[in-house]
Amino acid sequence: MRTQILLASLLCASAVGFAQQKVGELANITRLTNDSEMKYENPRFSPDGKQLAFTQFGNTGLYVADLTVAEAPVKQISADLGVGYMFQWNADGTDILCRNVTMTPAANGFPRSYKIQSVNVATKEITELSEAGDAELRPAAWRYNRKGEASVVAAGRVLRSGIVSNTVAATPAQLQELQEIKEAPAFSVSFITDYDNLYVVDAAGNKKVIYEGVALVPALSPDGKKVAFCNMESEVLVMDVKGGKATVVGKGFNPTWVNNEQIVVENTTDNGHEYLTGDLFLLGVKDKSSVAITKTPGRIEMCPTVSADGNKIAFVSFTDGQVYIADLK
Numbered sequence: 001m002r003t004q005i006l007l008a009s010l011l012c013a014s015a016v017g018f019a020q021q022k023v024g025e026l027a028n029i030t031r032l033t034n035d036s037e038m039k040y041e042n043p044r045f046s047p048d049g050k051q052l053a054f055t056q057f058g059n060t061g062l063y064v065a066d067l068t069v070a071e072a073p074v075k076q077i078s079a080d081l082g083v084g085y086m087f088q089w090n091a092d093g094t095d096i097l098c099r100n101v102t103m104t105p106a107a108n109g110f111p112r113s114y115k116i117q118s119v120n121v122a123t124k125e126i127t128e129l130s131e132a133g134d135a136e137l138r139p140a141a142w143r144y145n146r147k148g149e150a151s152v153v154a155a156g157r158v159l160r161s162g163i164v165s166n167t168v169a170a171t172p173a174q175l176q177e178l179q180e181i182k183e184a185p186a187f188s189v190s191f192i193t194d195y196d197n198l199y200v201v202d203a204a205g206n207k208k209v210i211y212e213g214v215a216l217v218p219a220l221s222p223d224g225k226k227v228a229f230c231n232m233e234s235e236v237l238v239m240d241v242k243g244g245k246a247t248v249v250g251k252g253f254n255p256t257w258v259n260n261e262q263i264v265v266e267n268t269t270d271n272g273h274e275y276l277t278g279d280l281f282l283l284g285v286k287d288k289s290s291v292a293i294t295k296t297p298g299r300i301e302m303c304p305t306v307s308a309d310g311n312k313i314a315f316v317s318f319t320d321g322q323v324y325i326a327d328l329k
Contacts, residue, residue, distance in 0.1 A: 019222070019259040019310025024282035024291035025329040026313065032065055032323040033074055039321025041303050042084055043314040046093035047181045049307040051121070052314055053096055054323055055084020062087065062096060064121050067325070077124045082114075086139035090150060091182040092167040095120050095127075097152060099139050116140045116154055129159045141190040143203050144182040153205030181308075185224025189241060193218060198229060200241050210243040219255045219263075222308075226285075228255040228263055236265055238285055250283040250290050256306045258328065261285050264293070264304045264313065275300050275318050293328075 032052065033040060039057035046053070052065045062078040082101030089096055095118045102113045116130040129140065129152050140154035150163040169175045181187075192199040192207050198215035199207035210227075218229040220241070228238045230253050239246035252265025263285060268278035278300035282291045294301045300318040306328065307313070313328040 022258055022262055022282060022310070022328055024293045026293055026326040027329055029324060029326040032314070032325050033063075034322065036320075039316075039318075040323050041316050042087075043303060043305050043316065043323055044087065044089065045305060045307045045312070045314065046089045047091055047184075047186075047308055048093055048177070049309060049312060051089075051093055052323070052325065053087065053089065053121075054314075054316070055087070057321065059084035059101075062098065062119060064096075065323075075121075077121055078119050078126075083117075083119070088139075088142060090118075090142050090165075091144060091178060091184075091187060092165045094122065094165065094167055097129075097140055097142055116152065116159055118152070130154070139192075141201065141205075142187055144187050148179060148182055151203075153201070153203065156205050156207065158204060185222070186220055189220055189224050191218040191220070191227065193229075198227070200227075210241065211239060211246055217254050219257060221257050221260050223260050226260070228257065230255065234267075236263065236283060238263075249285050249288050250281070252281055252283065254303055255283075256304050258282070258306050258310045264306055264328075266302045266304060266315075268300065268302060268318075275302070278302050278318060280304050280313075280315060 040054045041057045043052050043054040050068050052067055054063050055061055059082050061076060062083050063074050063076050065074050066072040080100050083098040085099055087096050087098040097118050100115050100117050118127040118129060140152050143151045143153055151161040152159045169178055190201045192201055193215045195214055197209045198211035198218060200210050201207050214231050215229040218227050220227055226238055227241050228236060230236055234251055234253050235248045236250045236252050236255055237246040238249050252267045254266050255263045257263055263283045265281055265283060266278055267281050269276045279292055279294045280301045282293050301315050302318050304313055304315045311328060314325045316323050
């Protein structure tokens with residue numbers, strides 16, 4: 001089943017590197033969605049932690065919830081195929097970068113073509129950033145220059161540059177916070193994996209091999225110095241983004257960094273066709289500790305993601321297909 005799991009998108013971070021150590025307890029667990037006919041996966045916080053985006057099981061469509069409003073309705077901003085694959089928020093929290101998939105009937109089946117697009121959360125307006133049909137396009141990534149202008153890179157090239165945000169920050173403090181988010185490592189380092197190698201991607205989209213072998217769901221540490229990923233044996237490995245030796249720090253899948261020394265992962269069992277059990281665990285990178293943070297036999301927790309300040313966690317329950325959010329202590 002692991003070969004069917006999607007690459008996790010990078011979690012945008014600013015103050016994550018200063019998040020305090022966690023003991024591995026959840027409080028105020030709340031079910032964010034309530035749709036018995038829909039299964040969701042792959043939640044991701046916006047950089048400021050005020051919104052949460054997620055997709056349907058299988059990557060179709062994008063949905064956004066406003067976490068600042070109690071019981072706010074979930075908003076669907078896209079119904080397209082494949083847009084839930086490794087999507088990435090922009091620094092402003094106004095747009096989501098994604099990869100659209102098109103399958104066209106042909107003599108040899110239904111070949112896929114891809115294009116990169118940005119979806120505006122408020123208006124649902126789609127900005128096309130590449131032409132359809134480029135099969136080599138990997139998930140793209142936002143980049144920011146010293147002026148705060150955004151670019152989009154993919155496949156060893158810049159798809160669009162000089163994108164100016166239409167966000168209007170009300171105070172100097174908000175402007176400063178946004179600038180710090182734009183300068184965070186998550187907007188200067190990204191990864192590509194092709195099941196043979198793990199590549200680090202520079203500001204222009206060029207890739208360099210840093211690990212030879214299967215490296216699933218890579219995730220960047222808040223300080224931008226380490227990457228966590230998993231192998232086919234569900235081992236969690238951590239290594240320097242510049243390359244070097246990868247160290248196994250525990251068992252699990254879908255790693256998400258809490259701070260520079262702790263990672264939350266899912267740990268599941270399956271019979272080859274469906275998941276049987278699943279819980280979330282807090283791993284220590286240095287001491288290789290493992291603490292169960294969920295212990296719910298009636299619920300299979302998966303797809304964890306932690307907010308930039310390390311204080312909130314979101315995940316899905318494979319049992320009911322819904323999205324949950326909680327305080328991480």
